[in-house]
Amino acid sequence: MKARTVLLHVSVSVLCFVTLYPVLWVVKMALSLDAGASPSPSPLPTHVTLQHFVDVIGNTDLQGRWLFGRQLFASLFISSISTLIGVSLAVTAAYAISRFRFPGKELGLQALLLTQMFPATLMLVAIYELLQKLGLLDTWTGLVLVYSTTSLPFCIWMLKGYFDALPKELEEAALMDGASQSQVFFKVVLPLSRPMLAVTALFSFMNAWNEYILAATLLNDESRFTLPVALQRYVGEYKTEWGHFAAGALIISVPVMALFFALQKNLVGGLTAGGVKG
Amino acid sequence: MPALLTLSLFLAATPLKLWHAYRGGEEQALQELSKQFSAETGNPVELLAVPYDAFSAKLTSTIPHGAGPDVFIFAHERLRQFQRLDVVAPSQLDRAEYLEAAVDALEVDGRHFGYPLALKCLAMYRNTALLDRPVESTAELFERLKPFVVPAQNRFALAYESGDFFYHAPIYFGFGGKLFDEGTGRSTMNTPEMAASFRFIRSLQERGTMPQEVSGALVKSLFNDRKTPLVISGPWFAGEIDPTLSYAVDPLPVIAETGLPMRSFLGVEASFVSSRTAHPQEADALARFISTHFQKRVELGRQIPAVRDLPDDPFIAAFATAARTATPTPNTLEMARVWEPMKLALRAVLQGTASPNSAGAVADRRYRALNRDAPAAANPVPWLLGLGLALAVAITVLWRGRSRERYPDLKRAITYVAPGAAGTLLLVIVPLLAGISLSFFHHEGGHYRFVGLANFADILASRGYSVTEPLSFYFTLAVTVLWTAANVVLHVSIGLGMALLLKSPLLRLRGVYRMLLIVPWAVPSYITANIWKTLFHRQFGAVNGLLIWLGIEPISWFTRWATAFAANVATNTWLGFPFMMVVALGALQSIPPDLYEAAEVDGASKWAQFRHITLPLLKPALLPAVILGTVWTFNMFNVIYLVSGGEPGGATDILVSEAYRWAFQRNEQYGFAAAYSVLIFVVLIAWSRLTRRMAAAEGAT
Numbered sequence: 001m002k003a004r005t006v007l008l009h010v011s012v013s014v015l016c017f018v019t020l021y022p023v024l025w026v027v028k029m030a031l032s033l034d035a036g037a038s039p040s041p042s043p044l045p046t047h048v049t050l051q052h053f054v055d056v057i058g059n060t061d062l063q064g065r066w067l068f069g070r071q072l073f074a075s076l077f078i079s080s081i082s083t084l085i086g087v088s089l090a091v092t093a094a095y096a097i098s099r100f101r102f103p104g105k106e107l108g109l110q111a112l113l114l115t116q117m118f119p120a121t122l123m124l125v126a127i128y129e130l131l132q133k134l135g136l137l138d139t140w141t142g143l144v145l146v147y148s149t150t151s152l153p154f155c156i157w158m159l160k161g162y163f164d165a166l167p168k169e170l171e172e173a174a175l176m177d178g179a180s181q182s183q184v185f186f187k188v189v190l191p192l193s194r195p196m197l198a199v200t201a202l203f204s205f206m207n208a209w210n211e212y213i214l215a216a217t218l219l220n221d222e223s224r225f226t227l228p229v230a231l232q233r234y235v236g237e238y239k240t241e242w243g244h245f246a247a248g249a250l251i252i253s254v255p256v257m258a259l260f261f262a263l264q265k266n267l268v269g270g271l272t273a274g275g276v277k278g
Numbered sequence: 279m280p281a282l283l284t285l286s287l288f289l290a291a292t293p294l295k296l297w298h299a300y301r302g303g304e305e306q307a308l309q310e311l312s313k314q315f316s317a318e319t320g321n322p323v324e325l326l327a328v329p330y331d332a333f334s335a336k337l338t339s340t341i342p343h344g345a346g347p348d349v350f351i352f353a354h355e356r357l358r359q360f361q362r363l364d365v366v367a368p369s370q371l372d373r374a375e376y377l378e379a380a381v382d383a384l385e386v387d388g389r390h391f392g393y394p395l396a397l398k399c400l401a402m403y404r405n406t407a408l409l410d411r412p413v414e415s416t417a418e419l420f421e422r423l424k425p426f427v428v429p430a431q432n433r434f435a436l437a438y439e440s441g442d443f444f445y446h447a448p449i450y451f452g453f454g455g456k457l458f459d460e461g462t463g464r465s466t467m468n469t470p471e472m473a474a475s476f477r478f479i480r481s482l483q484e485r486g487t488m489p490q491e492v493s494g495a496l497v498k499s500l501f502n503d504r505k506t507p508l509v510i511s512g513p514w515f516a517g518e519i520d521p522t523l524s525y526a527v528d529p530l531p532v533i534a535e536t537g538l539p540m541r542s543f544l545g546v547e548a549s550f551v552s553s554r555t556a557h558p559q560e561a562d563a564l565a566r567f568i569s570t571h572f573q574k575r576v577e578l579g580r581q582i583p584a585v586r587d588l589p590d591d592p593f594i595a596a597f598a599t600a601a602r603t604a605t606p607t608p609n610t611l612e613m614a615r616v617w618e619p620m621k622l623a624l625r626a627v628l629q630g631t632a633s634p635n636s637a638g639a640v641a642d643r644r645y646r647a648l649n650r651d652a653p654a655a656a657n658p659v660p661w662l663l664g665l666g667l668a669l670a671v672a673i674t675v676l677w678r679g680r681s682r683e684r685y686p687d688l689k690r691a692i693t694y695v696a697p698g699a700a701g702t703l704l705l706v707i708v709p710l711l712a713g714i715s716l717s718f719f720h721h722e723g724g725h726y727r728f729v730g731l732a733n734f735a736d737i738l739a740s741r742g743y744s745v746t747e748p749l750s751f752y753f754t755l756a757v758t759v760l761w762t763a764a765n766v767v768l769h770v771s772i773g774l775g776m777a778l779l780l781k782s783p784l785l786r787l788r789g790v791y792r793m794l795l796i797v798p799w800a801v802p803s804y805i806t807a808n809i810w811k812t813l814f815h816r817q818f819g820a821v822n823g824l825l826i827w828l829g830i831e832p833i834s835w836f837t838r839w840a841t842a843f844a845a846n847v848a849t850n851t852w853l854g855f856p857f858m859m860v861v862a863l864g865a866l867q868s869i870p871p872d873l874y875e876a877a878e879v880d881g882a883s884k885w886a887q888f889r890h891i892t893l894p895l896l897k898p899a900l901l902p903a904v905i906l907g908t909v910w911t912f913n914m915f916n917v918i919y920l921v922s923g924g925e926p927g928g929a930t931d932i933l934v935s936e937a938y939r940w941a942f943q944r945n946e947q948y949g950f951a952a953a954y955s956v957l958i959f960v961v962l963i964a965w966s967r968l969t970r971r972m973a974a975a976e977g978a979t
Contacts, residue, residue: 004784005784008779008782008784008785009785009786011779012779012780012785012791015776015779015795016791016794016795019794019795019797019798019852020794020797021820022798022806022809022810022813022852023797023798023801023806025809025812025813026801026805026806026809043820062309062325089697089698089701090698092694092695092697092698093694093695093697093698093699095694096687096690096691096694096695097695099687100685100687100688100690100691100694101685101686101687101691102685102687102688102691102692102695103685103688108695108699110966111707112702113905113906113909113966114710114959114962114963115702115706115707115710116906116909116910117909117912117913117958117959117962117963118710118713118714118955118958118959119913119915119934119937119938119955119958120913121915121937121938121941121942122713122716122937122941122948122951122952122955123709123710123712123713124709125339125712125948126708126709126712126713127705127709128339129712130704130705130708130709132343132345137340137343137345138345145701145705146705148701149701149702149704149705149706150705150706152698152701152702152706153702153706154906156698157902157905157906158861158899158902158903158906160902161898161899161900161901161902161903162864162865162868162898162899164898165865165868165895165898165899166868181690195863195864195865195867195868196864196899198864199860199861199864202860206799206800210802210803212329212332213332213335216328216329216331216332216336217332217335217336217339217340220295220326220340220345221326222326222327228802229329229332231802232329232330232331232332233299233301233327233328233329234301235329235330235331236299236301236330236514237299237330237353238398238494238512238514239494239514239515239517239518240494240495241301242495245805246805249801249802249805250801252802253797253800253801253802256799256800257793257796257797257800260793260796260800261793264789264792264793
């Protein structure tokens with residue numbers, strides 16, 4: 001038994017190292033003043049400096065506005081609201097698709113999958129025109145609308161699959177006990193679907209958090225940019241400021257990591273296992 | 279008079295919008311200049327710094343909608359495109375003030391646009407501590423500089439971005455080559471001069487005079503680490519140099535074989551006035567002001583101004599001299615079509631997959647295939663009638679075939695589904711339909727022309743290429759299918775395997791491992807994909823480092839299809855497995871533990887438990903993830919574009935990266951790119967039908 005435990009830990013550690021190796025390079029680039037494609041396989045920085053992080057976080061504009069802070073807020077705000085809207089719309093739609101019979105259900109579900117099949121770059125022009133017609137250019141609302149709807153097909157699909165696997169008996173039992181339909185949805189179904197809600201929330205958040213082309217095209221004020229747009233500023237026409245770019249990328253990853261950490265109880269906490277007895 | 283007064287007050291209140299992609303000293307100089315302009319004229323200026331990547335797309339989408347800037351700064355290469363999309367206004371250039379080449383660069387069909395700001399051309403940086411006098415002829419690279427070449431220590435005589443045609447052009451011109459036929463205006467790359475220039479760079483690399491697979495970052499670190507005394511680069515490189523290193527800028531050397539000097543391309547950065555500005559006069563004044571006030575830009579931004587009377591500065595003088603002999607990069611559409619074939623030919627020569635004598639012919643052929651003639655216009659009326667008819671038939675069939683069953687939950691279903699459906703319809707389905715309809719049009723210079731199925735016919739007939747060649751639709755499709763299959767299998771098996779390992783009750787610190795394994799998913803892929811590319815570098819990559827350590831011959835990853843493909847798959851597997859792992863972890867929770875307990879009691883082996891409990895119960899939750907994962911991988915653009923970049927010779931490109939190239943790198947053939955996208959769409963629909971059939975058949979047995 002002991003040998004197996006050791007073997008398990010060793011193999012998981014090795015896998016973690018392999019997984020982290022490229023990320024260590026990003027860290028090295030962020031911490032070294034002059035790290036290009038340094039001809040050494042070691043991912044450890046030779047001399048450490050925090051200058052790139054200081055530059056990225058301390059980014060201010062001419063009027064003395066703290067750009068990084070504002071952009072961080074913009075990103076957090078847009079991504080959270082998009083996630084909230086996206087997941088709430090998805091969870092209701094997915095539940096209906098899984099549990100109710102209605103005309104056009106199969107067609108709709110297939111259509112959702114189809115939307116994921118068309119390369120997104122060519123839809124941008126049309127999305128821009130649409131937002132212009134709606135008067136939503138240069139607004140966060142426009143971005144929130146687009147982000148929350150573009151992640152919908154994924155969320156609906158994932159949640160529908162999860163609901164299909166959830167036994168109906170629990171809901172039926174609750175109905176028998178005199179609970180209303182909406183009580184069943186909020187008190188029984190939602191708590192049970194926490195793991196998949198966590199996955200879809202994480203996905204929606206990241207989808208909005210990392211998007212850059214549309215945000216860069218739509219927003220015309222640097223203090224309202226999202227972080228990925230600000231990050232792309234370090235990639236120039238003739239040269240890339242790799243140190244700043246890497247530092248920025250690491251900073252951008254922090255909230256996602258934090259979110260994962262916050263959600264991981266729900267992802268894998270086993271809260272539901274007791275309730276679902278097949 | 280009062281009217282005029284209010285007008286000027288109004289003007290003072292609305293700032294002029296100036297957009298640019300400058301950074302560092304150049305940005306600072308621009309900020310000071312706009313302050314100075316505001317102080318002198320009373321017109322406030324509002325600056326917006328846009329990421330360079332998104333700049334051109336932002337300009338061409340905002341300006342026609344009246345949402346763009348009044349003035350913007352861009353290089354002249356895009357000028358013709360801007361002019362055809364009608365986003366730039368003509369300018370009144372004073373020829374006497376500027377260098378002739380700069381004025382020429384800003385001319386389109388006899389009219390001038392914008393005011394020149396800075397010159398971008400190539401010269402030679404020399405580490406003066408290592409090398410006391412300039413290199414005048416390429417012969418010296420092989421003789422006088424021989425002591426600098428120490429392959430074992432990664433020391434070289436010269437470094438420049440050899441895989442980029444912008445850097446190769448001076449050599450080609452130095453061998454006496456011409457890029458365009460003066461009569462037809464078309465390009466020919468299959469020339470004896472091209473072959474000679476290819477032979478030259480190949481010998482530079484074979485003798486170890488310069489490194490392999492050179493990137494900008496590598497050039498920088500070799501020069502700063504004193505591992506090469508010479509670098510060919512432009513004015514922007516000055517800011518990259520270690521401040522403790524003393525250097526000089528020399529003219530490019532003479533090609534020994536011909537006695538001709540190497541001549542660089544010349545890029546002219548200019549301030550352009552938007553065609554849709556509300557204040558044309560003020561905007562023009564601002565654009566001109568920035569152009570004529572060059573002191574600050576020289577001082578802070580180290581820019582090479584395009585004026586005749588230059589400030590007294592050896593660095594500026596050196597580049598100004600280089601600029602005088604340089605050729606302005608043609609702002610023609612033909613030029614835009616040259617970059618891609620030349621880049622592929624260059625890389626093929628440097629990697630040894632094409633001989634210097636034949637590479638030019640390959641480039642030429644590709645250039646001709648990319649140089650698609652516009653298809654003939656078609657009459658849209660029969661199409662519209664056909665579409666109407668098809669719609670009518672479809673609706674009738676659906677209406678007739680509607681099931682007679684009753685829907686007891688209909689009302690509730692509608693309230694649950696409607697909000698999501700409405701949003702999806704408006705912001706996903708409508709743009710999608712718009713994208714599809716684009717495929718029936720030909721796009722040129724902002725104008726769309728209906729061409730019926732001509733785009734599809736060209737793609738499916740594989741015009742310009744035989745079916746078995748990269749670049750033909752069928753070859754790319756085969757690569758795409760292989761790519762998708764390999765990735766999905768690896769994602770699911772590794773993701774599921776990791777999830778099971780993490781579920782093991784023997785594992786301690788589970789949360790920590792989980793966090794670590796999720797990291798590839800959390801860090802934005804556009805940076806990690808770049809890191810993977812450097813890991814696969816022929817000379818300096820860690821993967822080859824590992825191979826050498828294991829006693830295996832290092833591999834030149836991007837020269838052969840199989841290895842380049844493997845590099846792409848490795849990167850994407852690394853990026854994609856955490857997602858599957860998280861989904862599997864979530865889904866594993868829905869399996870009640872007492873099932874395993876019961877199996878344990880019955881004496882079932884671990885494998886039997888996995889086979890008969892875990893897998894069947896995971897399937898419903900994993901299946902959507904697998905289907906979506908397949909679709910995403912099919913359209914995974916970042917990895918292909920950033921890691922292999924389609925090398926060798928476009929053979930690892932997948933359908934979506936091909937569509938991207940048609941849309942954004944080959945003169946914005948949106949219609950053609952949309953046709954590619956529609957074909958991707960059709961393939962995926964067929965695939966999902968097939969899997970549904972298979973799933974249904976499996977369910978029936």
